[in-house]
Amino acid sequence: MNKSVxxxxxxxxxxxxxxxxxxxxxxxxxxxxxxxxxxxxxTIHSTGNTCGCVLKTDxxxxxxxxxxxxxxxxxxxxxxxxxxxxSTDYNYNKRGVCxxxxxxxxxxxxxxxxxxxxxxxxxxxxxYNENGxxxxxxxxxxxGDEITEEKTLNEKGEVLFKKKF
Numbered sequence: 001m002n003k004s005v006x007x008x009x010x011x012x013x014x015x016x017x018x019x020x021x022x023x024x025x026x027x028x029x030x031x032x033x034x035x036x037x038x039x040x041x042x043t044i045h046s047t048g049n050t051c052g053c054v055l056k057t058d059x060x061x062x063x064x065x066x067x068x069x070x071x072x073x074x075x076x077x078x079x080x081x082x083x084x085x086x087s088t089d090y091n092y093n094k095r096g097v098c099x100x101x102x103x104x105x106x107x108x109x110x111x112x113x114x115x116x117x118x119x120x121x122x123x124x125x126x127x128y129n130e131n132g133x134x135x136x137x138x139x140x141x142x143x144g145d146e147i148t149e150e151k152t153l154n155e156k157g158e159v160l161f162k163k164k165f
Contacts, residue, residue: 026070033070040064069096098122111135121145136160 061078076087101113124139141149152161
């Protein structure tokens with residue numbers, strides 16, 4: 001699988017699950033959506049660069065599915081032929097905290113993410129491949145309730161990437 005797609009899935013998934021303290025707001029509320037939303041469909045159409053008409057040459061749909069509490073349960077992309085490309089399922093514990101994120105490509109498991117919770121905050125994620133082997137760890141540094149730094153570590157704990165906000 002393309003590494004950029006995996007990194008995109010990781011980034012999206014990491015920011016979709018909330019810490020216990022921020023559970024006061026659902027995923028919908030955090031995205032400033034109100035009402036009884038249970039699904040959001042987003043469709044992107046693009047045409048060739050030389051085409052001056054409205055000819056559909058590529059279509060990508062993304063669907064987001066929420067539970068009655070407003071927590072994100074799943075998101076998936078559908079190609080122009082109606083086939084599911086990538087998807088992610090979210091599981092929550094009894095307190096409503098995201099406890100596991102499972103990622104799929106073409107309906108085959110490609111990995112899992114497990115949030116690391118310390119002091120009521122998600123301080124990172126353990127990212128496992130489809131065989132359950134730890135590949136990467138995301139580690140967050142907080143200043144108050146805001147993430148100020150993110151580190152990506154390999155399976156040996158060596159820093160691969162560091163980003164400050």
